[in-house]
Amino acid sequence: MSPDLFSPPVSPLVSGLNPEQAAAVTLPAEHALILAGAGSGKTRVLTTRIAWLLQTGQVGPGGVMAVTFTNKAAREMTTRLSAMLPVNVRGMWIGTFHGLCNRLLRAHHQAAALPATFQILDTQDQLSAIKRLCKQHNVDDERFPPKELQWFIAGAKEEGLRARDVPARDEETRRKVELYALYDEQCQREGVVDFGELMLRSYELLRDNDALREHYQRRFRHVLIDEFQDTNKLQYAWLKLFAPPPLEGLGTGTGAVFAVGDDDQSIYAFRGARVGNMADFVREYRVRHQIKLEQNYRSVSNILDAANHLIGHNQRRLGKNLRTDAGAGEPVRVNEAVSDFAEAQWLVEEIKALVREEVPRSEIAVLYRSNAQSRVVETALFNAGLPYRVYGGLRFFERAEIKHALAYLRLIENPRDDTSFLRVVNFPPRGIGARSIEQLQDVARAAGCSLHDAVSAVTGRAGVAIGGFVAKMDVMRERSEGASLKDIIELVLEHSGLIEHYRQEREGQERVENLEELVNAAESFVMQEGFGRDAAALTQSPASQGLDPNAPPLAVPIADPAPDADTGETLSPLAAFLSHAALESGDNQAHAGQDAVQLMTVHAAKGLEFDCVFITGLEEGLFPHENAMSDRDGLEEERRLMYVAITRARKRLYLSHSQTRLLHGQTRYNLKSRFFDELPEHCLKWLTPPQAQGWGGMGSAGWGGHRAMGARSEPQPAWSPGWKAASAPAPEPDRGTAIKAGMAVFHNKFGEGKVLAVEGAGDDARAQVSFNRHGTKWLALSVAKLTPIE
């Protein structure tokens, strides 16, 4: 089993790798599972594997397929690969699941029963399509909230289930299934596909089309998958069609699957990911090569010890322990704060100290379990004048003004796209009201055609107004013919009236800038994708085919004339750009580039690393989250999440929790997270919070003082959020007997307890008190006698 037997004597590619990495890279062309721990050089192994396969002549670029989850990961792989080898990366299928599905469906749109110009619905579009459908079928949105239906449909597709395949035991499910079927019909009619459909449709395409499937099975000698622990049922089934396991009836089964993953970093079960796919893969593919990458190149051993010890508390693991050659490093610092404000203030002081030690701000990350927690931290950082950047939130292509512009562009491509039609038929406002639109929808429904095609049949004023819109669209479509992408977009921005509309809007300046940015985005897209010189791009494909001894020209007659067509090369620039916009929603971090402290959820931090990491809000109910604490699987996923958080840190790790926290407008009292008990004492250093003096007193006073000094007079930096009045507890005039959250109180009957929250005022005021012996109760302050105690 020594991989050295198979590898060529000296390959410079392999020389810098540790033995396990080198072994993984040089495995023979057989199925393999690489268990890659955090910081173990996973991406490096993946890319070097591809480079090694190509360099040793085992496969040509056309015979490689590499699948990732995010565009970022796909880009990184492509970039690193082309840095390693002078290879034509375009000949390879490297991309996200959805990107590759799109490519496949574009190339075989006919076989997949899709129009050549099919458009992709993102989550927003999907929801509005569902809402529209529900309205049309008079669905009671109390009983069937559109969001729930969306979840139901997306969930079913991720399981690989069509409406007819979903088991419906009760009446409610039957109705949902019915709506699922109607939704799919609507999408088909309109020529649009949602994200789940991209996967499911291409899965079915290959499953049902023997010639096509066998063609791709012959072509892809090596199929590599990143983050395998995050695959859902359908994605695994999809992979199996490209490279079937032995004895699985569906093909010749000769492509080798190289799966890389880490069960300890599986944090997406809530959206359908199945860690179990790893074990299934080993069994079904009779995997003989399993390699663990346990050498960690990221963190000092105190941090790694903490991570290993914590994750050791999970029952269901494949088993892995990270090790490092780095020294112990600093201990993991633990802080307990009185309030979330005090926690944020502590954070600021520590960050300032780090910055004084010349740690770049961008090497400092503040992680939290849920987005709601970012606010306090933001306010504190803002008041301290520390630049920061929040990940998450609206991405470029999700902004309303951009979606509007894209809707016009999509209508140029595909007039049947009713979702886009409805989005912009009256935007900017052009006097087409709800009644006119309903009239149009009635006609379209009766005729079974798209809104666009129904226009001519609408009479009266409504007909004229909407007719004007359609005529406008037709003009734009005509003028776009043969124009460059840039010209098309500028034409649309002008002709639609979008730019004009936002120019006149008071707060529209930023939106106008974004629209102008859209033109830039399109231009750089054209550059990157090598459009503009279509001829040059086209010559690449045959050339790369020629280099590939394992991908012979098609011998089997296939309905589609160009089964290998790379969509990027045959699609019009506009069509390609629209796909790009739907599949890659752009940066979700505000204002990149500046040296700023990084704020994000733990989920968003996966795959990133920083010198210094703060994990905040480590409290029972928050982290682990209350919704996940009930069952073991949920709790284990929370623990993996904590594991991911810890392993983001290279040199310094800070953990903090707070006794009280303002959440949903009320103060909650939280116990410290059980995860603290699962960390080894020897690598921790408990800090005594300087401001911890009693309940809330100094915490808010110190905070208030800071605020009073006021960053308000300072110029508002570009990176800052809009200023919101700090929600710090106002130093209320002391009424002596006032019961406040966090207080320790005494009750004649229930004894001692702590006030969790206070609601209402005057005679209606109630307090939630957690009694030491009698549980948690709500008490009306006008009735119950609560005495504050020391």
Added chain:
DNA sequence: CAAAACGAATTTTTT
């Protein structure tokens, strides 16, 4: 048609 007012929801998220 737009602004104001009300009400419900509020773990994590990529494509």
Added chain:
DNA sequence: ATTCGTTTTG
């Protein structure tokens, strides 16, 4: 609290 979406109101 606060945000977001729907309904009501001018």
